């Protein structure tokens with residue numbers, strides 16, 4: 001799903017494609033699928049992918065990009081449905097009131113368009129193969145006209161220039177490729193029950209920042225409900241009050257055990273775990289957890305940091321009040337499992353810039 005997503009591995013996709021090729025993968029599990037970009041790319045490259053996440057809007061995107069067979073006839077039907085939705089007049093509703101008046105994530109005009117389109121999807125497409133695709137198309141359209149830096153804990157003091165553009169749906173670019181599976185659930189609970197695959201990719205959160213709150217607007221639009229909201233960002237009250245809304249991967253003490261369980265239980269011959277030099281677990285600790293799968297290989301990548309880090313530190317009036325420590329970080333892939341000597345050698349060459357790896 002081409003939206004702004006913290007921790008998206010968009011730039012690692014070519015490398016992850018190469019990993020899949022080098023290990024001759026025909027199937028893969030993306031256990032923390034997030035933006036679904038990795039899962040989508042693997043599907044496009046012919047892998048049967050199972051995409052897992054605990055967020056409903058991510059699951060909806062995974063149903064779109066990983067599980068939908070898009071025949072020519074279906075494409076025509078989708079184009080017509082999207083034309084129809086794009087022609088609707090705006091209607092004031094929960095999105096307009098909560099996210100555009102009480103907060104300023106979108107202009108009220110675009111909020112009203114989103115309200116009208118979400119209601120029409122529920123009325124005309126509920127329960128059909130089109131529903132997840134149209135919801136995904138709505139989220140992607142809203143992302144193109146939002147007024148944030150990419151997180152929904154806050155919105156910009158001045159409207160982003162893109163916010164003035166009319167919210168307009170496009171047909172999602174669903175790849176050809178094997179029809180995979182989308183699983184909504186907690187990775188620590190579902191990992192062991194998944195169908196076996198050649199490759200599993202694990203890219204969990206490694207700090208306190210919760211995806212549930214960072215992307216609460218997408219979750220609410222996807223659900224189409226009207227929850228009581230709190231705070232400046234008008235988040236769902238359940239995110240504050242319901243302990244089950246918290247991921248174990250945002251809990252520093254529980255994280256190592258949870259990741260270990262996923263690494264050990266996920267039914268794949270090769271496990272690839274992402275981490276960086278900025279999370280609670282260092283690459284050595286992640287490599288240690290992977291040892292249950294055999295001697296791990298560590299591949300390092302120099303990488304530009306999240307855009308918010310590059311913009312700098314601002315006070316509530318929007319004035320720049322601090323500088324940031326660094327704009328680059330190191331991303332790692334820790335790879336373990338049934339690897340031949342030549343595969344290990346070839347995988348080690350993927351490092352960027354090329355470095356000697358363990």
Ligand SMILES: C[S@@+](CC[C@H](N)C(=O)[O-])C[C@H]1O[C@@H](n2cnc3c(N)ncnc32)[C@H](O)[C@@H]1O
Pocket residue numbers: 005006007008009010031032033034035036037038052053054055058185186187188203204205211212247248249
């Ligand atoms: C770093 S992001 C993954 C980014 C993804 N690889 C991409 O390229 O966009 C981590 C993801 O893990 C999900 N997540 C967090 N805790 C989880 C859990 N216990 N089970 C399943 N998914 C979880 C979050 O919702 C988030 O989408």
